[in-house]
Each structure stands twice: as C-alpha cells, then as structure tokens.
Amino acid sequence: MAKGIKDKVAILGMGCSKFGERWNASPEDLMVEAYKEAMADAGIGAEQLDAAWFSTHMEDIGTGRGGMPMGIALRLPNIGVTRVENFCAGGSEAVRAAVYAVAAGACDIALALGVEKLKDTGYGGLPAATVGTYVPQWYPNAVGPANFAQLATAYRRKFGVDADLLKRAMAHVSVKSHANGAKNPKAHLRNVITEEQALKAPIIAEPLGLYDCCGVSDGAAAVVVTTPEIARALGKRDLVTFKALQVSVSNGWEMHSNQWDGSYCHTARIAARRAYAEAGICNPREELSLLEVHDCFSITELVTMEDLFLSAEGNAVKDVMDGFFDADGKIPCQIDGGLKCFGHPIGASGIRMLYEIYLQLQGRAESRQLANPKLGLTHNLGGQPSQNVCSVSIVGLENI
Amino acid sequence: MIGIVGYGGYVPRLRLSRKAVVEANAWFAPQFAGKARGTRSMANWDEDSITMAVAAARDCLGADEDRSHVAAVLLASSTLPFAERQNAGIVREALTLGRNVEVMDITGSQRSALSALGEALLRAKADAGETLVLAADNRETRAASAAELDCGDGAAALLIGRDKVLAEYLGSATVSVDFVDHFRRAGEDIDYVWEERWIRDEGVGKLVPEAIAGALKDAGITAEQIDHFIFPTSLQKMDVQLAKKCGIREAAVVDGLLTQVGDTGVPHALLLLAGILEGAQAGQTILLAQFGSGAQAFVFRVTAAIRSFRPRTGVSGWLLRGVEETSYTKFLSFKEQLRLERGMRGEQDKKTALTTLYRHREAILGLVAGRCEKTGEVHFPPSRLSYTPGQPALDTQKPYKLAERRGEVLSWSAEYLSFSMAPPHYYGQIDFEGGGRILMEFTDIARGDVESGTKMEMVFRIKDVDEVRGFNRYFWKATPLRPQPAASDAKGSE
Numbered sequence: 029m030a031k032g033i034k035d036k037v038a039i040l041g042m043g044c045s046k047f048g049e050r051w052n053a054s055p056e057d058l059m060v061e062a063y064k065e066a067m068a069d070a071g072i073g074a075e076q077l078d079a080a081w082f083s084t085h086m087e088d089i090g091t092g093r094g095g096m097p098m099g100i101a102l103r104l105p106n107i108g109v110t111r112v113e114n115f116c117a118g119g120s121e122a123v124r125a126a127v128y129a130v131a132a133g134a135c136d137i138a139l140a141l142g143v144e145k146l147k148d149t150g151y152g153g154l155p156a157a158t159v160g161t162y163v164p165q166w167y168p169n170a171v172g173p174a175n176f177a178q179l180a181t182a183y184r185r186k187f188g189v190d191a192d193l194l195k196r197a198m199a200h201v202s203v204k205s206h207a208n209g210a211k212n213p214k215a216h217l218r219n220v221i222t223e224e225q226a227l228k229a230p231i232i233a234e235p236l237g238l239y240d241c242c243g244v245s246d247g248a249a250a251v252v253v254t255t256p257e258i259a260r261a262l263g264k265r266d267l268v269t270f271k272a273l274q275v276s277v278s279n280g281w282e283m284h285s286n287q288w289d290g291s292y293c294h295t296a297r298i299a300a301r302r303a304y305a306e307a308g309i310c311n312p313r314e315e316l317s318l319l320e321v322h323d324c325f326s327i328t329e330l331v332t333m334e335d336l337f338l339s340a341e342g343n344a345v346k347d348v349m350d351g352f353f354d355a356d357g358k359i360p361c362q363i364d365g366g367l368k369c370f371g372h373p374i375g376a377s378g379i380r381m382l383y384e385i386y387l388q389l390q391g392r393a394e395s396r397q398l399a400n401p402k403l404g405l406t407h408n409l410g411g412q413p414s415q416n417v418c419s420v421s422i423v424g425l426e427n428i
Numbered sequence: 429m430i431g432i433v434g435y436g437g438y439v440p441r442l443r444l445s446r447k448a449v450v451e452a453n454a455w456f457a458p459q460f461a462g463k464a465r466g467t468r469s470m471a472n473w474d475e476d477s478i479t480m481a482v483a484a485a486r487d488c489l490g491a492d493e494d495r496s497h498v499a500a501v502l503l504a505s506s507t508l509p510f511a512e513r514q515n516a517g518i519v520r521e522a523l524t525l526g527r528n529v530e531v532m533d534i535t536g537s538q539r540s541a542l543s544a545l546g547e548a549l550l551r552a553k554a555d556a557g558e559t560l561v562l563a564a565d566n567r568e569t570r571a572a573s574a575a576e577l578d579c580g581d582g583a584a585a586l587l588i589g590r591d592k593v594l595a596e597y598l599g600s601a602t603v604s605v606d607f608v609d610h611f612r613r614a615g616e617d618i619d620y621v622w623e624e625r626w627i628r629d630e631g632v633g634k635l636v637p638e639a640i641a642g643a644l645k646d647a648g649i650t651a652e653q654i655d656h657f658i659f660p661t662s663l664q665k666m667d668v669q670l671a672k673k674c675g676i677r678e679a680a681v682v683d684g685l686l687t688q689v690g691d692t693g694v695p696h697a698l699l700l701l702a703g704i705l706e707g708a709q710a711g712q713t714i715l716l717a718q719f720g721s722g723a724q725a726f727v728f729r730v731t732a733a734i735r736s737f738r739p740r741t742g743v744s745g746w747l748l749r750g751v752e753e754t755s756y757t758k759f760l761s762f763k764e765q766l767r768l769e770r771g772m773r774g775e776q777d778k779k780t781a782l783t784t785l786y787r788h789r790e791a792i793l794g795l796v797a798g799r800c801e802k803t804g805e806v807h808f809p810p811s812r813l814s815y816t817p818g819q820p821a822l823d824t825q826k827p828y829k830l831a832e833r834r835g836e837v838l839s840w841s842a843e844y845l846s847f848s849m850a851p852p853h854y855y856g857q858i859d860f861e862g863g864g865r866i867l868m869e870f871t872d873i874a875r876g877d878v879e880s881g882t883k884m885e886m887v888f889r890i891k892d893v894d895e896v897r898g899f900n901r902y903f904w905k906a907t908p909l910r911p912q913p914a915a916s917d918a919k920g921s922e
Contacts, residue, residue: 151772153845161781165792165891166809166903168855168869169776171845178839178856185880233843234852283857284807285815286865290839290857290880414857414867 032306035426036131038259038267040252041070044383047247047371048216055084055091055145056101058248062376063102063141066250070137071262074102077252078135080109081125083118083142084375089155090145098141115410116322117275118142119249119378120419124273126253136258142380143248144373153244154374173233173241175412176325180235182290183331187342195235197345198326199226202239202368204354205323209365211396216243216371240326245371249379251386256426268389271307271403271422274299283414293328293409295418296335303405303420304337313338316422317401318388319353319361320381322409323368329361332407336420355396363388363396378419381406385423402428430552431596431728434587436487437702437743438480438564439580439689441872443467443750444759446577452756453572460577467752468690469580473762473849474871474889476900477505477564478515480583482522482888484695485562487739487746488585491832495523498587499557500530502544506694507566508535509900511614518902519562521793522888524829538720541584541694545726548588549597558589563695568617571765575619578662580690584698584743594737595705595714595728598649601642605722607631617764628663632670635723640674640715643725647713651675654727655712656704658682660696661719676715688747703743710734745912751874762849774847778894780901790827795886795904797864798825806830806863828864830886834909835860837882840870858884858906871905883909 043065045058053061067074082098084091091097095109112121119142126138149155154172158164184194203223209215221239229237259267276295282288300312309315321336323329330348333339338359339347347353353361364370364384367377385404387393403424410417450457450464471480481503489495501523503516510518516531534544541563548559564583569575609627610619636659644651657680659667671681682700684691692699697718704714710732717725741749753759760766790796791809798810801824805814808830813820840856854870856878870878871889878884884906891903 149772156773156776156846161784162788162809164778165780165785165788165901166866166868168867169846169848169853169892170855170867171843173845174841174843174853174855177841177843181837181841181856181880182839230844232845233841236841280815281817283867284811284865285805286859286863 033127033131033273034271034307035256035269037127037253038256038264038269038426039386039423040072040137040254040259040262040264041066041068042251042383042386043069044214044249044380045247046214047245047373047380049147050246051147053246055097055143058145058246059098059101059141059143062248062250066252070252072137072252074105076137077104077107077139078137079107079129080104080139080141081122082109082111083113083122083140084111084144085113085115085118086144086146086155086374089148091143114417116324116374117378117408117410117417117419118375119380120406120408120421121275121378123251123379123382123421124275124419126251127270127273130253130255137252137254139250139252140379141248141250142376142378144375145246146244146373147246171233172412173236173325176328177233177236179291179331179413180327183327186289186291189345191235194345195227196223197330197348198240199223200348201323201326201329202226205362205366205368208355208363208396209369212365212370215365215369216245217365217369236325236327242324242367243369243371245373247371247373247376247380249376249383251379251382266390267426268386268423269426271424272303273421274302274306275417275419276302277417278411278415280415288414290413292331293335293413293416293418295416296332296407296409296420299418299420300336303422307422309422312336313359316359316403316405318363318385318398318404319359319407320364320366320384320404321361321407323362323366324372324409328409336405336407360398363398378406378408381408382421382423389423389425429593429596430549430590431588431593432586432705433558433589433592433594434488434737435594435702435705436484436585436739437699437746438483438487438583439469439743439746439750440471440475440480440582441749441751442470442472442753443688444470445752445754448754448756449577457572460574463577466687467750468577469582469692469750470753470759471566471581471762472872474905475581476509476566476890477507477583478509478518478902479888479890480566480581481505481519481562481564484564484583484585485519485523485560487741488560488587489523490740493829493832495525497558498525498529498560500532500548500551500559501525502532502534502547502559502561504534504540504544504561504563504694505565506535506538506540507568508533518793521789522902524794524796536721538694539718539724541698542716542718542724542726545586545588546600546602546724552588552590555590558587561586561588561698563698565693565695567693568763570618571760578691580692582689582692582695582699584695584702586698586701592733592736593731594734595730598727598729599643599646600724600726601639601646602724603635603639603722605635607635607722624663628666632661632663632666632719633673636670636717636719637674639723639725640717643715643727647727649713649727652677653713654680654715656680656682656708656714658697658700658704658714658716659718660684660691660700662686662691688750699743702739705734706739706742706744708734748912749910770847777896778892778901779897780894780899792903795829795831797828797830799828799863800824801826804863806860808864808866830860830864831904833860833862835884835906837878837880837884838865839880840878854878869905870907872907877908885909
C-alpha cells in the first residue's frame with residue numbers, strides 16, 4: 029500500500045456559509061461567504077493560494093460548468109481552478125485534490141470549495157438527474173428517497189428486523205439529528221422533533237417519511253490546506269491534520285451481478301477499511317471521537333454504522349436505540365445536525381462535514397462542543413446504494 | 429390440413445366499474461342509467477395496442493425460448509400508437525423473433541383482425557411457415573359517450589399453420605363495401621358514428637348474413653351445424669338476431685363478454701374465439717364473423733388435437749385476474765381525456781436518442797442480457813466486460829433472454845415524489861432465476877402486493893411518453909407473479 033497522507037497536510041482555515049433556503053443569495057454570494065470565513069481563519073491573502081479545486085454537482089441550476097465560476101466569483105489571482113464532480117461526494121473530492129497537491133509538494137497552500145444552489149428549481153427536493161441516452165431507456169425514473177429506502181426493505185429481510193422496530197430506529201436517528209441541529213446557528217433546520225412526529229410523518233418513499241429525509245439546501249463550504257510546517261510558520265497551533273482520505277467507486281458489481289444483498293453500501297466498507305489502514309486505526313469503535321456521516325436518509329445513517337465497522341452486522345438498530353451515536357453517547361454522530369438538519373447543498377456537504385470536525389477538534393464548536401475530541405471521521409456518499417461513490421476521511425489532532 | 433395451431437388472449441387487469449362512470453356523468457348524461465352494470469376492461473396508463481399485442485402473443489407462444497417456427501407477425505388494430513414506425517416491428521423485437529420474420533400492420537376497419545387471419549391462412553396454404561396473427565385495441569372514446577361504456581381494451585393472438593392443427597380451416601367469405609357506420613380521419617382520436625338503427629338494418633343486418641352464407645357455402649356445411657357462433661357487437665342482441673336470420677341455433681351464440689370486458693374492437697372476435705377454444709370439443713364447428721367496411725366470416729372445425737395445447741393464462745385466466753377500478757378520473761387520465769396537474773417534476777424531457785435505441789434494441793425491447801461463458805453470471809445490460817470481481821473477462825457474454833424468466837424482489841420502494849401516471853411509483857431490484865439483476869419499475873401493483881422476496885414476472889410496457897415529439901419508449905416492467913385466482917377473488921381497486 030502507498031504511504032498515504034497521514035499528517036502530511038494540515039487544515040489552515042475553514043469557512044462555511046449558513047445553509048438553508050437562501051432565497052436572496054446567489055451561488056456566487058454563498059461562495060464568497062464561505063471563502064471569506066476560510067481565508068480569515070487561515071490568516072492569508074488570495075495571493076498565497078497556489079491552486080484551487082471547486083465542487084458543484086448540478087451545474088445547470090447552479091453555477092455552470094468548469095472552474096471559471098469559482099475563479100470569477102472569488103476574483104482569484106488567475107490560479108488554476110479545477111472543477112471536480114462526484115455526485116454528493118464531490119466536496120470530499122475537492123478536498124482530496126487539494127490535499128494531494130500539498131502532500132505532493134506541488135502546492136504550498138491550496139483551496140477547496142464546494143457550493144450548491146438548489147432552491148432555484150421552483151419545487152422541493154432534488155431535480156431529476158440525467159444519465160446519458162441509454163440508461164433512461166431502461167432505468168426507473170428514480171428519486172433519491174426511493175433508492176435509499178430500498179436499503180430498509182433489504183435490511184429488514186436480511187436480518188429479520190421487524191418493520192416497526194426499524195422504523196423506530198430510523199426515527200431515533202432523525203430525532204437525534206434535529207436535537208443537534210437545533211444548537212447550530214448555521215443549520216438549515218433548527219426545530220426539535222419527537223419520535224411520534226417522525227413516525228407519523230407523511231410517507232415520501234416507503235418506508236421513509238418526511239423526517240427520514242435530509243434537507244435540500246443552498247450553501248457553500250471551504251477549506252484551506254497546507255503543510256504542518258507552513259501552518260506552524262504562519263503561527264497556527266493545535267493543528268488538525270489529515271490521517272486518511274479514501275474514495276471507493278462502484279464498478280457495477282452491486283447493480284449488475286447477483287451477489288450484493290442490497291442492505292449496505294459496498295464501497296463504504298472498502299473506503300472505511302482503507303481509511304482505517306491509512307490512519308493506523310485498529311478499533312474504530314474505541315478510537316474515534318465523533319462522526320459526520322452521509323445521513324441523506326435516516327436508513328443510510330443506520331446501515332453506515334455497520335459499513336464503518338462501528339456496529340456489528342445486524343446490530344446497528346440496537347446501537348442506535350441505545351443512544352450510542354447520540355450527542356451524549358460513546359461516539360456522537362451528526363453533532364452539527366448532519367445532512368438531515370445542517371442541510372445538504374450537494375457539492376458543499378463533504379467540506380461541511382470536515383468543518384464541524386475541525387471546529388470540534390479545535391474546541392470552537394460553542395454550545396455543541398464535545399469533551400476532548402481527538403479523532404473524527406467523515407463519510408460522504410454519492411449516488412445510490414447499488415452504484416455509488418464513497419469517501420471516508422479521518423482527521424485528528426496532529427500527534428494523535 | 430391448415431388452421432389454428434395456437435391461441436392466446438389478453439385482458440388488462442383493470443376493470444372499470446360502469447356504475448362509477450354513469451354516476452360521475454349522471455348530471456350530464458342521465459340516459460346511460462341503464463348501462464350502469466358490470467365492468468369494462470381498461471388498459472393501464474403504460475399499455476397500448478403494442479404492449480397488449482405482446483401480452484397476447486406471449487400467452488399464445490408460451491415461455492419456450494425457441495420461437496423460430498414463427499415466420500410472420502400480422503398486427504391488426506385500429507388504435508396503433510405509430511402512424512409511421514412499424515408497430516408489428518416493435519412486437520417482433522419484444523418477442524425476440526428472428527430478423528427475417530415478415531411483419532405487417534393491418535388496420536383501417538373493425539374487421540382488420542379477420543383480414544389478417546385471411547392473409548395468414550393464405551400463407552399457410554402456400555406453406556410459408558407459421559403466422560402469428562395479433563389483434564389489439566386501446567379504445568379511444570369521448571367522456572360521457574355510449575362508446576365509453578360499451579368498449580373495452582384487450583388483445584388476442586392466433587398462430588396459423590399446418591402442424592398439430594387445433595381447429596381446421598373450412599372456408600370463408602368476404603364482403604367489401606364502403607358502408608360508413610363510423611369514421612375517423614387520420615390524425616383524429618375519436619370515431620364519428622351514424623344512427624344506430626340504420627347500422628343495424630342496412631349494415632350489420634344485410635352485410636353480415638351475406639358473408640356468413642358465403643363462408644358456410646365455402647366450408648360446405650349448413651348453418652344448423654354451427655356449434656359456436658362468434659359475432660362481437662355492442663348492438664343489443666344483434667348476435668342473437670343474426671343467428672336467427674342465418675339459421676344458426678340460438679344456443680350456439682357465444683357470449684360477447686360485454687358485462688366484464690366490453691367490446692374490445694378489432695381483437696374482439698379473436699378474443700372470443702380464444703376463449704371458446706379453451707373448452708371446445710373435437711368435431712365442433714365454429715363460425716366467426718365481424719362487421720366493418722363490409723363483413724367477413726370464417727368457419728373452423730375443432731380437431732382431436734385441441735387438448736394438446738393450453739395458452740399460458742388464457743382468456744378465462746385473464747378474466748379472473750381483474751380488479752375493479754372505481755376511479756373514473758383515473759380512467760379519463762389514462763385515456764388522455766383529462767389532464768391532471770403533473771407538477772414541475774412532470775416537465776422532464778423524455779426525448780429518446782434513436783441511435784442509442786437502435787444500438788441497444790435487443791436489450792431494451794427484447795430484455796436480452798449477457799451471460800458470461802466463463803462464470804455463468806448474467807449481466808444486464810449486456811456489456812463487453814463482465815463484472816467478475818478482480819478479473820472482468822472481455823467479450824465472454826452471450827445473449828441471454830430474461831423476459832420469460834421469473835424474478836424475485838431483492839429490494840423495493842414506492843414513492844410519491846417523482847411524477848407518475850399512477851402513483852405511488854414502484855420500483856426495485858429484481859433478481860432473475862438463473863441469474864441477472866435489474867433495477868426496474870413495477871406495474872399492475874397495489875399496496876401490499878410486494879415485499880422483499882416476492883416472486884415477479886416480466887411484462888412489456890410503455891416506459892415513458894415523449895409528449896413533445898410524440899414518441900413512446902417501451903421497456904419491461906416487473907409485476908407480481910399471480911397464481912390463477914378463484915372466481916370469487918376478482919375484486920378490489922388499485
């Protein structure tokens with residue numbers, strides 16, 4: 029295995045716009061909001077940036093294609109700006125590119141920024157994705173909720189889980205995230221909900237109700253990365269460094285052969301194994317301090333606990349119901365509200381996850397601050413359970 | 429000997445309650461109060477004359493992968509979806525028949541199914557191989573019209589040939605006259621109909637007996653010898669009156685299925701024939717006549733081989749599979765008589781790349797997957813590389829048909845978010861017996877019909893409609909495998 033990027037790259041600064049229905053903010057405004065915060069946090073000027081990576085998914089309703097929308101919106105000093113797109117994991121891809129550039133020594137300081145403007149469609153939820161000219165001739169006119177809802181039907185059958193019990197566990201996931209999101213001033217949804225509300229909400233895609241689905245939000249997030257040496261030279265202390273950055277992409281095995289059982293995300297398990305190896309983590313359930321996972325739907329978060337080897341197979345329902353991932357549990361998950369409540373501006377989400385872990389590790393998370401977190405994990409999933417992109421990143425304090 | 433060597437039918441699952449229609453329109457059309465009895469068959473939104481013809485053909489041909497005995501497909505209908513693009517050609521692709529099979533659309537009158545039958549018999553006489561005669565209609569009628577209540581949707585199939593003849597062809601006659609009881613100019617949807625009394629007296633009452641007399645003479649038998657007289661009509665008791673006029677025993681008159689199905693139009697005579705053949709006895713004679721731009725009649729005699737064949741579901745089976753539909757607005761919406769609000773999600777462009785369709789037509793229209801010769805794994809869509817982890821083999825996949833194989837639901841959902849003509853929108857992953865997996869849409873389904881592990885079968889349906897350019901996309905969908913129900917089970921609404 030390659031040597032990896034453990035402790036070779038540090039976070040110099042981060043920024044995140046308020047997520048939500050930003051009716052009066054353009055994608056350019058959102059980019060500026062996140063960028064200004066990140067650059068102020070980093071304490072550098074634009075002339076110190078060597079290169080930038082830009083993540084946005086739905087270019088047609090957002091910023092348009094290529095790197096130019098970011099170069100122009102931020103008036104960057106004619107540095108290289110490269111757009112990356114990898115479904116909902118695009119933000120993590122932009123970070124990976126910037127981190128790799130620094131780790132390679134090609135750049136001293138690099139910027140990664142993700143943005144998505146989703147509330148200019150005229151309706152709720154995500155627009156339908158187009159996938160070339162062949163797939164639409166056989167593939168269902170599918171939407172995200174129903175793609176992920178299928179995890180629940182397959183999971184129930186595989187482990188013989190009662191439908192009502194699974195629904196309650198899913199409700200617990202969402203109730204927890206709403207409670208967390210309520211404490212986060214940048215979160216899209218800041219209301220506390222009850223289990224009963226979650227259980228009785230209108231069905232969006234069997235068995236997912238309204239509260240099993242994450243917010244569809246406008247927002248942007250940015251990170252400036254550099255080497256630990258440069259960060260220290262710039263006066264930074266309590267450095268947060270990258271321990272692992274892994275991405276796994278489906279190769280068709282799940283969708284086009286008969287071996288995958290439909291109850292989990294194959295790529296998540298591969299990316300998690302690689303990330304733990306890269307970070308030198310042997311027992312993630314004991315070693316990780318907090319998680320930001322891709323809770324696009326409550327059932328996704330639930331099966332992800334098994335995909336990240338935090339819960340034993342078939343045991344996530346019990347761990348969730350026991351509060352293992354609650355704010356006061358062993359490994360708090362979505363302490364910022366997650367996709368569920370912080371919101372899900374697609375191209376920004378992976379960087380938003382990193383933002384919360386960065387704040388927590390630096391002790392800057394205000395009313396939601398956890399006690400002495402040392403190591404955090406982000407899990408950023410794009411696509412749908414049977415074909416997807418999964419990024420698992422681990423960041424921590426420098427000498428952990 | 430030439431004649432019928434196979435038969436099948438198809439009646440859509442939905443059966444619209446006539447009472448629901450009459451009550452909805454009572455304020456406007458109180459004269460139909462007397463018609464508020466029984467049901468009429470109603471095509472689902474994703475069915476048309478092409479998909480129903482495919483269903484009837486599969487009922488007739490069975491699950492056998494070898495369909496090389498079929499040399500020609502004649503598709504008769506007065507509601508073909510395409511005016512240009514051979515409709516029977518789409519049926520041929522769906523049935524995965526050979527590329528040298530002759531295909532033909534036959535249309536323009538209510539007796540075009542019998543025109544197709546005559547053509548098929550000529551081909552059999554010339555020893556040109558077996559001909560699959562298909563007839564289907566997805567009736568288009570105006571809201572609050574008599575036709576709306578009288579009509580039904582359906583399809584039928586006959587296989588005409590020389591081997592193992594189930595019903596021997598004895599004779600026929602045709603009367604071709606431009607008697608315009610109704611008409612529909614090209615591009616129009618709905619028929620314009622003349623006075624019923626004139627149609628009865630001058631049309632049916634005179635032209636059909638002439639055709640029947642000619643057919644009986646050609647067959648060399650008398651009217652009294654007829655055991656089953658098939659004459660589809662929505663004119664009340666017209667079949668019985670005709671029998672009387674022609675000297676056919678009243679007991680020989682075959683029930684027109686009007687209470688359950690309605691008059692399905694072009695396919696109706698063949699649908700009734702397919703129903704009668706299921707229980708017919710060796711030696712019985714069948715007279716089949718239809719009216720339209722004249723009249724046509726055929727005589728067959730059932731052979732001793734009749735019990736050697738069974739359609740897969742058969743007309744009797746389709747009749748029992750119905751579920752009563754009480755939503756009149758659903759019917760109007762499916763028949764494009766009522767435009768329901770689709771929301772912005774209904775605006776998505778459904779333009780079909782015809783180059784792509786042609787390149788992948790066997791996979792899309794025929795549901796042909798690729799089976800890796802090395803591993804035996806089945807992949808859909810077929811591809812150059814297999815999906816074997818770690819060692820994807822190149823060019824090892826051979827065509828492997830999935831349409832007649834059963835599947836099982838691996839995972840599923842039903843959602844209310846995307847635009848669907850019949851919400852909620854069901855889809856999920858199907859694992860096929862023998863290998864192969866497709867994430868696909870489900871149809872003819874209701875709440876409680878499906879769970880992970882439910883056995884499913886494939887049906888050929890409309891995938892999407894491109895309203896901007898006037899194009900239908902066809903693909904296969906999964907529907908729960910339904911055991912033959914008892915007669916008392918046919919109720920409920922989807």
